[in-house]
Amino acid sequence: MRIAFFIALLSLAGCATAPSRITNACAIFDQRDGFFNNWKRDARAASAEYGIPVPILMxxxxxxxxxxxxxxPPRKWFLGFIPLKRPSSAFGYAQALDGTWDTYKRTTGRWGARRNDFGDAIKFVAWYHYQTSVRNNVPRNDAYNLYLAYYSGHQGYDRGNFSGSLRQTAKKSAGMAARYASQLQQCGY
Known part of the structure; x- marks a missing residue:
């Protein structure tokens, strides 16, 4: 009985940390494919529901x-040691803001969704990218523009005033999506 409890506890502890090899999609799924969680299944389900490719979600x-x-987001500090308020309410895998997360739960009926649960977070990302595709006419396989809209919001995307650093981050996201796509193809995803 104690051994089963210890194994269950170790499995749950693994859920609370980031995978160690995050630049390889196959390795991520291998690290998180277990009894208590199955990230590959969650990613496939989110992709199937909203039509956004798994590599873009990841x-x-x-x-x-x-x-x-x-x-x-990191805190700002006053005098180097007094913590101030965080710059936004972003939290969890998807860094979803409080208001956007509440809108997601309300419109999808997923009232129990949590931002620090991978399955919930990847569904949120898929939902948001789908909304971008519908509202902003961005193709569902355009990783670069989907990320620009994800970060700046739908109205911000329409304004189109993107900083150089945001454009670089969007390129990083698109590059990683291409890398993940190649890796997933190689490992028979």
Whole structure:
């Protein structure tokens, strides 16, 4: 009985940390394919529901949180040691803002969704990219523009005033999506 409890505890502890090899999609899925979680299944389900390719979903999470479940924007510090408020409410794998996450839960009926649950977060990313495709007429396989809209919001994307650093990050996301696509093809995904 104790051994089963210990194994279950270790499995759950693995859920609370980021995978160690995040630049290889096959390795990510291998690391998170277990009894308690199955990231490959979650990614496929999100892709099937919203029509956004798995590599784009994974690349968005890679850029946003590095697959860390409790990621948050860094705090600013006053006098070097007094913590101030965080610059935004972004949290979790998808770095979803409070208001956007609430809209997602309300419109999809997924009231129990949590931002630090990979399955919930990847569905959110797929949902948001789908909304971008519909609202902003961005093709569902355009990783670069989907990321620009993800980061700047639908109205921000329409304005089109993107900083050089945001454009670089969008290129990074698109590059990682291409890399993940190649890797997934090689490992028989």
């Amino acid at each position: 690349a968005t999470i890679y850029v946003e949180s590095g697959f860390r479940p409790n990621a948050r």
